[in-house]
Amino acid sequence: MTERRAGPPSGSFADRTAWARNLRTPLREFMRTETGGAVVLLAATLAALVWANADASSYERVWETQVSVRFGGAGLSQGLREWVNSGLMTVFFFVVGLEARREFDMGELRDRRRFALPLAAGVGGMVVPVAVYLAFNAGGPAAHGWGIAMSTDTAFALGVLALVGRNFPARLRTYLLTATVVDDVIALAVIATVYSGDVALPPLLLAAGILAVTVLVRALGVRQIPVYVVLGVAAWAAVQSAGVEPVVVGLVMGLLTYAHPAARDDLERATEVFRLFREQPTPEFARSARTGVAAAISPNERLQLLIHPWTSYAVVPLFALANAGVTITAGFLGRAFTSTLTLGIVIGYVAGKPLGILGSSWLVTRASRGRLRPPVGWAAVGGGGAIAGIGFTVALLIATLSFTGARLEEAKIGVLSAALGATVVTWVVVRATALLPPRRRLRALLGTAESIIDLAAPVEPERDHVRGPANAPVTVVEYGDFECPYCGRAESVVRELLADHGDVRYVWRHLPLNDIHPQAQLAAEAAEAAAAQGRFWEMHDLLLDRQDALRPRDLVRYAGDLGLDVDRFRADLRRHTGAGRIAEDVDSADLSGVSGTPTFFVNGRRHVGAYDIATLSAAVRGARKRAAVGS
Numbered sequence: 001m002t003e004r005r006a007g008p009p010s011g012s013f014a015d016r017t018a019w020a021r022n023l024r025t026p027l028r029e030f031m032r033t034e035t036g037g038a039v040v041l042l043a044a045t046l047a048a049l050v051w052a053n054a055d056a057s058s059y060e061r062v063w064e065t066q067v068s069v070r071f072g073g074a075g076l077s078q079g080l081r082e083w084v085n086s087g088l089m090t091v092f093f094f095v096v097g098l099e100a101r102r103e104f105d106m107g108e109l110r111d112r113r114r115f116a117l118p119l120a121a122g123v124g125g126m127v128v129p130v131a132v133y134l135a136f137n138a139g140g141p142a143a144h145g146w147g148i149a150m151s152t153d154t155a156f157a158l159g160v161l162a163l164v165g166r167n168f169p170a171r172l173r174t175y176l177l178t179a180t181v182v183d184d185v186i187a188l189a190v191i192a193t194v195y196s197g198d199v200a201l202p203p204l205l206l207a208a209g210i211l212a213v214t215v216l217v218r219a220l221g222v223r224q225i226p227v228y229v230v231l232g233v234a235a236w237a238a239v240q241s242a243g244v245e246p247v248v249v250g251l252v253m254g255l256l257t258y259a260h261p262a263a264r265d266d267l268e269r270a271t272e273v274f275r276l277f278r279e280q281p282t283p284e285f286a287r288s289a290r291t292g293v294a295a296a297i298s299p300n301e302r303l304q305l306l307i308h309p310w311t312s313y314a315v316v317p318l319f320a321l322a323n324a325g326v327t328i329t330a331g332f333l334g335r336a337f338t339s340t341l342t343l344g345i346v347i348g349y350v351a352g353k354p355l356g357i358l359g360s361s362w363l364v365t366r367a368s369r370g371r372l373r374p375p376v377g378w379a380a381v382g383g384g385g386a387i388a389g390i391g392f393t394v395a396l397l398i399a400t401l402s403f404t405g406a407r408l409e410e411a412k413i414g415v416l417s418a419a420l421g422a423t424v425v426t427w428v429v430v431r432a433t434a435l436l437p438p439r440r441r442l443r444a445l446l447g448t449a450e451s452i453i454d455l456a457a458p459v460e461p462e463r464d465h466v467r468g469p470a471n472a473p474v475t476v477v478e479y480g481d482f483e484c485p486y487c488g489r490a491e492s493v494v495r496e497l498l499a500d501h502g503d504v505r506y507v508w509r510h511l512p513l514n515d516i517h518p519q520a521q522l523a524a525e526a527a528e529a530a531a532a533q534g535r536f537w538e539m540h541d542l543l544l545d546r547q548d549a550l551r552p553r554d555l556v557r558y559a560g561d562l563g564l565d566v567d568r569f570r571a572d573l574r575r576h577t578g579a580g581r582i583a584e585d586v587d588s589a590d591l592s593g594v595s596g597t598p599t600f601f602v603n604g605r606r607h608v609g610a611y612d613i614a615t616l617s618a619a620v621r622g623a624r625k626r627a628a629v630g631s
Helices: 025-052 057-063 080-105 114-138 143-149 154-164 170-194 201-217 224-243 246-254 262-280 281-298 299-323 330-336 340-367 378-387 390-403 405-434 438-446 486-502 520-531 536-545 552-561 565-575 579-590 613-630
Strands: 066-071 074-079 464-468 474-480 504-510 601-602
Touching: 025 057, 025 299, 025 438, 057 080, 057 474, 066 080, 080 170, 080 224, 080 246, 080 299, 080 390, 080 464, 080 536, 114 143, 114 170, 114 340, 114 601, 143 170, 143 340, 143 390, 143 405, 154 170, 154 378, 154 390, 154 405, 170 246, 170 390, 201 224, 201 246, 262 299, 281 299, 281 438, 299 390, 330 405, 340 378, 340 405, 378 405, 378 438, 390 405, 405 438, 438 613, 474 486, 474 613, 486 504, 520 536, 520 552, 520 565, 520 579, 536 552, 552 565, 601 613
Parallel strands: 474 504
Antiparallel strands: 066 074, 464 504, 474 601
């Protein structure tokens, strides 16, 4: 009787069977949302300019409309623009705080030694533009607006970088994001201390007390999001009453929201309640299943998934619509571009930002004697510094806090012009880099910094199961489960990858998900029993090809088909001879933060995303280039 392989499940090459740490880092989703949101932001900016120039009185009348919120005898009344700037933008900075926390807990900054470089880049990228601005305005009536030239608009900058800097490595976006998180934190501190009004101490102390209660509630393990919403709104109202710009509350609340991998116990509870719902699909079990699944994911990741699209596609574009409207005439442009206020902003961003980021990164690299260096090449750092000259959101916010009337209009045109100039400079850097000879271009883009290695247990050829040349520059490690349908789907991709790339070494490591796949452990032990007789890969291929038949008698039959010593094979299965070897793989997967099967590592770095042939091949090509530059 011919065995038939179970057909793979429908869907893309991105599905996995979840294990003890069902963590999918939101970094790529964050980048994708930022890029898409930049398009909406640009559209809102153009709409504001068209509206202001078509009917300036209508534009101002709408945004100066008074809106009041009252609770009993207390309340707050301010213009619609102020509600957007101080209210909705608090949500935006909450997302900034979430991403900063995620970077510290699970991102590039989890290696604390790496914090020095983006910290220096962020600080240098602020100090130099401010110095340029003050060189134009020190001692003058516009000197107070120096904060306008500080901060990068992360959403706009990453979106434009995706359009004009497609040849730059993906790691530049991560580096730029990390540096701009530092940028945003410092900018919010400046807003709270420099650009706030007269500070009333009692409500400020009340706000500090509310934040202390928030820390205590979090320490007690309270997970209900509405509790934190109430505390956050109360802190916002207290800070607003104190005369401090309240958007800083959003950043603080975001920084207090931990990001962490899902705990094994939480995932097992989620699996159990879902099984109960499957057996008895009642409303009670449905609610328990939703609660159990939500509890398994860190609040940071859940909140980013929920709120980040709203800030990128609604909050920030609405802010642009409310603040970017400038009535443009020939006379106004003539006055603006001879104004030291406008020139300080434009030159500060277009020239000062790239000089600050590039120069501070170089100084840290030199001071550390190369131990700390950017994760990309210097051309990429220069391009990232140039695009960081887009200072749209925070720059406009500080402009509205610093000026009114004609000076505010000059500041706005300076911010808009700087965004256009930064885009042009970035495009010039991209074109100049493309003219370099191929090997120098690779080095200029990729650099020579060592990557963070996510794979806890290095590959050992004497121990691991390896396919491909021993001295291959690229090693792909897969943690897999012989009963996992997604591993069966991935196997054809791996075979095609090895056929297409003769310089790739492939390693299989066991991760049998016993609570989901009852035959997976014994199948892994069968592969190890075959390995004891020198036939691991033949058994590996057979098991993945016949995932619907992995019972003991099936495994013994496969041993006979492969010409193994069946008695020895059966004895090894009965004694669980390979269990210790499999347990070592499981432990290494646990230490490496593996979230499920299949999980791939390319040259020690976790591959995040789909595992179709195009995506894996792109990861292999990138690893090969980095290996070539490093050598």
